[in-house]
Amino acid sequence: MQATAKAHTNIALIKYWGKRHESLILPTNNSLSITLDGFYTMTSVEYSQDLAADQFYLNDEQITGVAYERVTTFLDLVRQLSGKQIYATVKSTNKVPTAAGFASSASGFAALAAAAAQALQLDLTKEQLSRLTRQGSGSACRSIYGGFVEWEKGSYEDGSDSYAVQIASEDHWDVRVAAAVVTATEKDVSSREGMKRTVDTSVFYDGWLTSIAADLKDIKAGIAAKDFEKVGQITEANCLKMHATTLGAIPPFTYWNDATMAVMQTVQQLRKSKIPAYFTIDAGPNVKVLYLPENETTVLEALKTCPSVTDVIVSRVGKGITYK
Numbered sequence: 353m354q355a356t357a358k359a360h361t362n363i364a365l366i367k368y369w370g371k372r373h374e375s376l377i378l379p380t381n382n383s384l385s386i387t388l389d390g391f392y393t394m395t396s397v398e399y400s401q402d403l404a405a406d407q408f409y410l411n412d413e414q415i416t417g418v419a420y421e422r423v424t425t426f427l428d429l430v431r432q433l434s435g436k437q438i439y440a441t442v443k444s445t446n447k448v449p450t451a452a453g454f455a456s457s458a459s460g461f462a463a464l465a466a467a468a469a470q471a472l473q474l475d476l477t478k479e480q481l482s483r484l485t486r487q488g489s490g491s492a493c494r495s496i497y498g499g500f501v502e503w504e505k506g507s508y509e510d511g512s513d514s515y516a517v518q519i520a521s522e523d524h525w526d527v528r529v530a531a532a533v534v535t536a537t538e539k540d541v542s543s544r545e546g547m548k549r550t551v552d553t554s555v556f557y558d559g560w561l562t563s564i565a566a567d568l569k570d571i572k573a574g575i576a577a578k579d580f581e582k583v584g585q586i587t588e589a590n591c592l593k594m595h596a597t598t599l600g601a602i603p604p605f606t607y608w609n610d611a612t613m614a615v616m617q618t619v620q621q622l623r624k625s626k627i628p629a630y631f632t633i634d635a636g637p638n639v640k641v642l643y644l645p646e647n648e649t650t651v652l653e654a655l656k657t658c659p660s661v662t663d664v665i666v667s668r669v670g671k672g673i674t675y676k
């Protein structure tokens with residue numbers, strides 16, 4: 353009754369931004385991501401009849417409080433599925449190459465779900481595993497798969513049709529993602545709170561939602577055709593639209609700081625000198641930059657010499673869940 357799984361994090365090109373159901377974690381829109389090989393979580397889950405409660409260790413430190421509650425609440429779902437009332441020791445290691453303040457909920461819940469289900473021999477399909485993982489953290493349901501992945505929002509109230517599917521494997525296309533690290537401080541508004549505030553109050557939220565279908569259709573065509581400029585343009589525009597919704601919320605907020613904007617300008621400068629590079633930003637100030645392998649030296653040089661960047665971490669398109 354023990355298993356170990358490894359999951360990579362992912363970066364959304366079309367963002368998940370808003371829920372239609374809070375506890376089931378059902379999104380208002382489809383999203384689309386690339387799984388990244390540079391960041392991962394390795395998690396072992398061991399069930400034992402001797403335990404009276406779950407235990408959670410992250411990077412060798414025992415975790416209590418909110419982070420522990422999220423893990424044990426998720427394990428309750430796995431217990432329900434298995435019909436076994438049995439507790440587990442969870443040991444996770446986050447491989448984030450620097451203290452960068454990168455969110456690890458995507459790789460974290462994907463690895464936890466995979467290891468917990470495997471340890472109880474639930475024998476889930478990828479689709480079932482993605483659906484289970486979604487209930488830990490939305491973006492995590494995409495990390496079950498490698499390559500290019502779409503999370504179908506679904507329409508059923510019980511969430512049974514809301515899970516991710518792979519649209520192209522990790523071998524389809526060698527695009528690179530450089531994560532430009534600008535700060536390691538805790539953010540003021542969590543992504544969970546930020547998306548809720550935006551859905552509830554932003555005057556720009558309807559505009560965001562109506563723009564998604566065209567972005568998805570166009571980016572999928574771009575990925576299939578390996579049209580980098582098309583994929584990059586849609587990615588950057590989708591990111592800017594997501595962040596625009598936060599400015600229309602009450603009270604308004606932004607995840608950007610001056611360093612974020614400096615990196616965005618560096619990327620725009622690269623394009624002026626005919627290097628195709630495009631940025632995307634999640635619920636924090638760090639910037640991820642998409643580029644092609646032939647431009648790696650130029651792109652990394654530009655990012656590393658940007659005064660506000662403290663570190664640059666390169667990822668290739670990564671694999672889905674693996675078991676040890």
Ligand code: 2P0
Pocket residue numbers: 363364366367368369377383455457458488489490491492543544633634635
């Ligand atoms: C994404 N983000 O698509 C978007 C873009 C942040 C910006 O998914 O509440 O940690 O656990 O479902 O998945 C971050 O939100 O939120 C996120 P929950 P999650 O990657």
